[in-house]
Amino acid sequence: MQNERRLSVLRAIVEDYVKTEEPVGSKALVERHGLGVSPATVRNDMAALEEEGYITAPHTSAGRVPTDKGYRLFVDRLTTVKPMTAAEKRAIAGFLDGAVDLDDVVSRSTRLLSQLTRQVAVVQYPTLSRSTVRHVELVALAPTRLLLVLILSTGRVEQRLLEVAEEVSEETLASLRTKINTAVAGVVIAEAGDALRTIAEPTDAPQDTLATAVAEALIEAMNDHRSDERISIGGTSNLARFGDSFDTAVRPLLEALEEHVVLLKLMGEATAGGLVTVRIGAEGPYQELSQTSVVATGYGPGDEALATLGVVGPTRMDYPGSMAAVRAVARYLSRILDEA
Amino acid sequence: MQNERRLSVLRAIVEDYVKTEEPVGSKALVERHGLGVSPATVRNDMAALEEEGYITAPHTSAGRVPTDKGYRLFVDRLTTVKPMTAAEKRAIAGFLDGAVDLDDVVSRSTRLLSQLTRQVAVVQYPTLSRSTVRHVELVALAPTRLLLVLILSTGRVEQRLLEVAEEVSEETLASLRTKINTAVAGVVIAEAGDALRTIAEPTDAPQDTLATAVAEALIEAMNDHRSDERISIGGTSNLARFGDSFDTAVRPLLEALEEHVVLLKLMGEATAGGLVTVRIGAEGPYQELSQTSVVATGYGPGDEALATLGVVGPTRMDYPGSMAAVRAVARYLSRILDEA
DNA sequence: ATTGGCACTCGCAGCGAATGAGTGCCAGGC
DNA sequence: GCCTGGCACTCATTCGCTGCGAGTGCCAAT
Numbered sequence: 211m212q213n214e215r216r217l218s219v220l221r222a223i224v225e226d227y228v229k230t231e232e233p234v235g236s237k238a239l240v241e242r243h244g245l246g247v248s249p250a251t252v253r254n255d256m257a258a259l260e261e262e263g264y265i266t267a268p269h270t271s272a273g274r275v276p277t278d279k280g281y282r283l284f285v286d287r288l289t290t291v292k293p294m295t296a297a298e299k300r301a302i303a304g305f306l307d308g309a310v311d312l313d314d315v316v317s318r319s320t321r322l323l324s325q326l327t328r329q330v331a332v333v334q335y336p337t338l339s340r341s342t343v344r345h346v347e348l349v350a351l352a353p354t355r356l357l358l359v360l361i362l363s364t365g366r367v368e369q370r371l372l373e374v375a376e377e378v379s380e381e382t383l384a385s386l387r388t389k390i391n392t393a394v395a396g397v398v399i400a401e402a403g404d405a406l407r408t409i410a411e412p413t414d415a416p417q418d419t420l421a422t423a424v425a426e427a428l429i430e431a432m433n434d435h436r437s438d439e440r441i442s443i444g445g446t447s448n449l450a451r452f453g454d455s456f457d458t459a460v461r462p463l464l465e466a467l468e469e470h471v472v473l474l475k476l477m478g479e480a481t482a483g484g485l486v487t488v489r490i491g492a493e494g495p496y497q498e499l500s501q502t503s504v505v506a507t508g509y510g511p512g513d514e515a516l517a518t519l520g521v522v523g524p525t526r527m528d529y530p531g532s533m534a535a536v537r538a539v540a541r542y543l544s545r546i547l548d549e550a
Numbered sequence: 551m552q553n554e555r556r557l558s559v560l561r562a563i564v565e566d567y568v569k570t571e572e573p574v575g576s577k578a579l580v581e582r583h584g585l586g587v588s589p590a591t592v593r594n595d596m597a598a599l600e601e602e603g604y605i606t607a608p609h610t611s612a613g614r615v616p617t618d619k620g621y622r623l624f625v626d627r628l629t630t631v632k633p634m635t636a637a638e639k640r641a642i643a644g645f646l647d648g649a650v651d652l653d654d655v656v657s658r659s660t661r662l663l664s665q666l667t668r669q670v671a672v673v674q675y676p677t678l679s680r681s682t683v684r685h686v687e688l689v690a691l692a693p694t695r696l697l698l699v700l701i702l703s704t705g706r707v708e709q710r711l712l713e714v715a716e717e718v719s720e721e722t723l724a725s726l727r728t729k730i731n732t733a734v735a736g737v738v739i740a741e742a743g744d745a746l747r748t749i750a751e752p753t754d755a756p757q758d759t760l761a762t763a764v765a766e767a768l769i770e771a772m773n774d775h776r777s778d779e780r781i782s783i784g785g786t787s788n789l790a791r792f793g794d795s796f797d798t799a800v801r802p803l804l805e806a807l808e809e810h811v812v813l814l815k816l817m818g819e820a821t822a823g824g825l826v827t828v829r830i831g832a833e834g835p836y837q838e839l840s841q842t843s844v845v846a847t848g849y850g851p852g853d854e855a856l857a858t859l860g861v862v863g864p865t866r867m868d869y870p871g872s873m874a875a876v877r878a879v880a881r882y883l884s885r886i887l888d889e890a
Numbered sequence: 891a892t893t894g895g896c897a898c899t900c901g902c903a904g905c906g907a908a909t910g911a912g913t914g915c916c917a918g919g920c
Numbered sequence: 921g922c923c924t925g926g927c928a929c930t931c932a933t934t935c936g937c938t939g940c941g942a943g944t945g946c947c948a949a950t
Binding site (some may be wrong): 310311312313314344345347349351357359361365367368369370371434436440444445446447449450456457460461464465467468 | 650653684685687699701705707774784786789790797804805807
């Protein structure tokens with residue numbers, strides 16, 4: 211891929227195809243874009259591009275369509291993420307600022323992202339594993355029934371019911387509460403388990419069966435990887451714009467959206483620092499999703515990627531626009547988590 | 551609608567059409583069902599049924615299809631909700647029993663319901679308004695920053711951040727905590743507001759600005775109707791089985807599923823005591839959803855309907871099966887809330 | 891009231907020709 | 921050596937036509 215103009219042609223093809231959803235021919239290309247050459251020249255370039263596998267013709271008498279490889283080149287080299295306009299920035303900030311708690315923040319982000327990109331938006335809740343413990347609350351619902359509430363730095367609140375063998379007095383509960391909190395407040399979840407274990411172990415006194423039980427329940431809640439699979443999905447109705455191929459494209463995607471584990475794997479490792487990951491078509495391990503692309507990035511307070519967020523759509527999607535939106539929302543979301 | 555056989559014919563048409571998804575003719579009807587009459591006779595009945603508006607012919611040379619009115623009659627008079635099999639009951643109970651908290655219960659119910667009915671399942675979280683307060687927790691995250699945690703009888707946990715003007719000592723916080731809890735523990739949300747106001751008012755002492763602020767934030771959290779719109783949706787991929795008419799049927803439905811307020815209105819008032827509501831096609835106010843039906847019911851501890859749950863699907867759906875599944879899941883869900 | 895018979899309707903699948911967008915290639919020009 | 925206009929060619933799509941057959945409505949007979 212030496213020739214400079216050929217790259218312009220590829221870029222033009224991608225842009226046109228994304229816009230019109232139809233195979234693009236040489237003539238239309240020259241007209242719509244200001245490349246100052248004749249259709250015949252473009253045809254030569256297109257033949258070369260096809261030879262190299264960047265574009266393909268659905269059938270002899272039709273125009274060309276970018277291949278996954280073509281989109282890949284486009285994304286990697288032919289485009290820069292266009293910054294959001296001031297108005298868009300204001301809209302994002304205004305939309306997210308009204309949130310009252312983490313659930314609200316996440317669901318607003320999802321809606322925002324799906325509206326900005328007109329794609330399906332996916333936002334993962336901040337992972338437990340790397341957040342820190344803010345507070346642990348023990349509430350006696352009944353004499354032998356405790357509610358454990360685990361409040362994390364990201365605003366996440368996890369709860370567990372715990373049935374204990376003997377009645378618990380308000381005093382023992384209070385002392386256990388302070389003991390636990392001094393031990394784990396501010397500690398990263400991953401290390402909080404150890405801290406808890408040291409509380410539970412020291413003595414073998416009878417009331418420490420309570421401490422052990424509570425500690426174990428908390429550790430379990432912290433290590434519950436199911437919780438890491440919590441995600442919010444929005445904009446599904448944008449799938450309607452998938453146009454053709456309901457069965458081959460939309461159905462598998464709908465199924466993937468239900469399988470949160472699959473979806474998270476699809477979005478990949480959270481990347482920090484404004485880096486946006488793009489997975490195009492069959493680049494992933496999922497055969498059925500060969501017609502869908504994922505644009506994702508990580509977010510979290512202070513440039514530490516706690517979770518992933520992104521959009522899922524047809525390979526024929528507006529990559530620059532999506533990447534910009536994803537990056538912008540991740541940035542604002544991170545900022546909000548910073549403040550909270 | 552006097553004739554007894556005509557009703558059987560209608561029932562047969564509905565059942566066949568639901569199964570085959572194709573207009574059903576007189577001959578096929580006689581063959582597949584054991585009505586001991588000739589096709590000609592059935593044709594006469596069908597003509598009468600069409601006259602009365604229960605069925606209609608898509609075009610002259612095709613079979614008949616039930617109208618909304620036909621489905622309505624079928625649901626109201628021609629079917630009884632068939633009870634779940636023992637195996638199904640076990641499956642439901644086993645599936646729901648593993649849940650660890652309310653979020654988990656709701657999401658499991660959603661998945662269960664969508665799998666049982668092969669439709670889109672919708673489960674509303676228990677409304678705040680009629681639950682009782684179990685516990686209020688105040689946590690000082692920073693000297694002037696409080697986290698209010700509101701734990702309700704249904705297992706729901708609401709949280710609010712509160713910034714206060716002056717530093718709060720641990721003692722004042724503790725006394726306020728007990729004061730609030732003795733006032734509102736066990737009280738229905740709707741009345742808790744009044745109880746809180748009496749706490750906030752009595753004195754005009756400086757530290758009571760804190761009490762007032764906390765009380766106000768709690769009242770706001772309790773009255774936040776946005777929270778009543780929390781719902782869980784699952785089984786969207788079942789929409790793929792909608793077959794034809796993506797644009798006229800699936801797209802509007804996907805849009806409705808995003809609009810939680812619309813969706814809740816669609817499911818209607820929660821009905822208690824095993825009563826299942828069925829809305830067929832254009833019976834509701836939403837023109838675009840003329841091809842979708844809703845089967846819903848209320849659930850909640852002790853036969854008090856705290857929220858709604860149900861399935862949404864094409865008018866051509868298995869009503870008896872859906873009604874049975876919806877009722878069964880609602881019942882088990884209610885039982886679990888009872889225990890918790 | 892039910893039934894067999896029969897003429898009729900009309901959507902749909904199958905076929906062939908016309909259409910035209912788009913291509914590849916070649917010979918001439920800058 | 922690269923670009924360009926010209927031209928023959930390809931082939932998916934569209935349209936009109938026809939034949940088929942499922943299904944109906946009506947009527948006369950039981």
